[in-house]
Amino acid sequence: MKKTYLIKIFGLLLLFMYDVQMADAQLFEKLKERVKQTAEDKVINKAGDATEKGMDKAEEKITNKKTGKDDKVSSQSKKTTTPEQGTSKGAAQGINSYANYDFVPGDKIIFQCDFADERDGELPGRLTLIDGNAEVQTMNGEKVLHVQPNSEMQFIPVMKNNKYLPEQFTLEFDVMMFDKEDYYGDLRVFFQDSSDPKATGYSSPHYVEFLTLFDYDKSPRIGWAKPGSSNLADIPKNVAGGSGTWKHIAIYMNKNIGKVYVDQHRIxxxxxxxxxxxxxxxxxxxxxxxxxKNIRLAQGGDDAYKKVISDGKFIAYGIQFDVNKSVLKPESMGTINEFVKMMKEKPELAFEIGGHTDGDGTPDRNNKLSQERADVVKAKMVEMGVESSRLTTKGYGSSNSIAENNSAENKAKNRRVEFVRK
Structure with a gap:
């Protein structure tokens, strides 16, 4: 009886070992098949990618031959734009480095172009290209204007008429250029007579060639150049730009007076x-x-105190935040510095800081975001020495819009911080 029992146990053990062996064999076969299939997929995908790239390259050559363009200049980028070597570092050097920044933009927006509503690979809808190649692309989740290499480009804003600059205005934009051994390049801003929008500007009596970040093999320069005279000065390369970093350019003009800033530096x-x-x-x-990116023209640029006294409030378009966040951009410090200085000199002043958004997004989200942004501005001012009791905050969301939510300019007008005198 005991012997029979042991034989049965031994038989079951052999059967179990056989099943395990068979399962391992089946598993091995499945793994081998999976490896084989993966290898085949990689070959297929690689071949497909190579074919697609070859077709893209052929299409590019055909397009360039038809349009008479050099093969070195692509007609359209089919992929998301990324900086050279992926070295985009952003425009901000830290908000604390803007402690002495005094640029305050105008409070009436004339033109706003952030490319947010435009499609990749398309010509910019808000800019008229007079010459050259440029297209809208996405870079790190942001829409930018990509100017093709080895090309010359000129553009003017799309406006209802060509006479849109007042006597007093501000211009802001961000630019990224590259500084290499074989590099040449420049970026120039022209304020000119509208009698001929396609003219180079050199013959205009009001012409001002304003900004040169790079000029071939020369040192970076910045300033003004007028017919028969110039006021350009060499500046350090780390201030001027290069090496794939975003630089914030701010320009103030008032009749015969002009100022230019690169990031926090007044140059x-x-x-x-x-x-x-x-x-x-x-x-x-x-x-x-x-x-x-982020081209903005605004009328004004007056001393903020004058606006507060005359209007009872000041629309602070200079206070900017990261998209859909309550994180202050460093260039916001120009306006914040102005109001901190004002409140220290005028102890009788007190303000409500009102946060406002455009009409995109849900009301709940906009109310929350606008409140957070107003709170952040107050916190920064209190940190800089303003008594907390002199400042209150309120987030209005999009409930107090001052323009329809139907264009880049109008949305920019609605996205604002207001200092309302109490």
């Missing part, structure tokens, strides 16, 4: 400009790509 200030220019033109010539 030039003059008072001998010829007044009367009424339109804007920007040009670029570079052996490497140039990227531009």
């Amino acid at each position: 030039r200030a003059v008072n001998n400009l010829e007044p009367g220019a009424d339109m804007l033109r920007i040009s670029s010539s570079s052996s490497r790509p140039v990227y531009i």
Whole structure:
């Protein structure tokens, strides 16, 4: 009886070992098949990618031959744009480095172009290209204007008429250029007479060639150049830009007075400009790509205290935040510095800081975001020495819009921080 029992146990054990062996064999076969299939997929995908790239390259050559363009300049980028070597570092150097920044933009927006509603690979809908190649692309989740390498480009804003610059205005934009051994390139801003929008500007009596970040093999320069005279000065390369970093350019003009800022640095200030220019033109010539974003023209730029006294409030378009966040951009410090200084000099002043959004998004989200942004501004001002009791905050969301939510300019007008005197 005991012997029979042991034989049965031994038999079951052999059967179990056989099943395990068979399962392992089946598993091995499945793994082998999976490896084989993966290898085949890689070959197929690689071949497909190579075919697609070859077709893209052939299509590019055909397009360039038809349009008479050099093969070195692509007609359209089919992939998301990324900076050279992936070295985009952003425009911000830290908000604390803007402690002495004094640029305050105008409080009436004339033109706003952030490319947010435009499609990749398309020509910019808000800019008229006079010459050259440029297209809208996405870079790190942001829409930018990509100027093709080895090309010259000029554009003017699309406006209802060509006479849109007032006597007092501000211009802001961000630019990324590259500084290499074989690099040449420049970026120039022209304020000129509108009698001929396609003219180079050199013959205009009001012409001002304003900004040169790079000029071939010369040192970076910045300033003004007028017919027969110039006021350009060499500046350190780390201030001017290069190496794939975003630089924030801010320009203030008031009749014969002009100031130019690169990031937190005020580089030039003059008072001998010829007044009367009424339109804007920007040009670029570079052996490497140039990227531009966040172009904004605004009327005004008055002392904020005058506006507070005359209007009882000040619309602070200079206070900017990261998209859909309550994180202050460093260039916001120009306006914040102005109000902190004002409140320290005028102890009788007290303000409500009102946060406002455009009409995109849900009301709940906009209310929350606008409140958070107003709170952040107050916190920064209190940190800088303003008594907390003199500041209150309120997030209005999109409930107090001052323009329809139907264009880039109108959305920019609605996205604002207001200082309302109490």
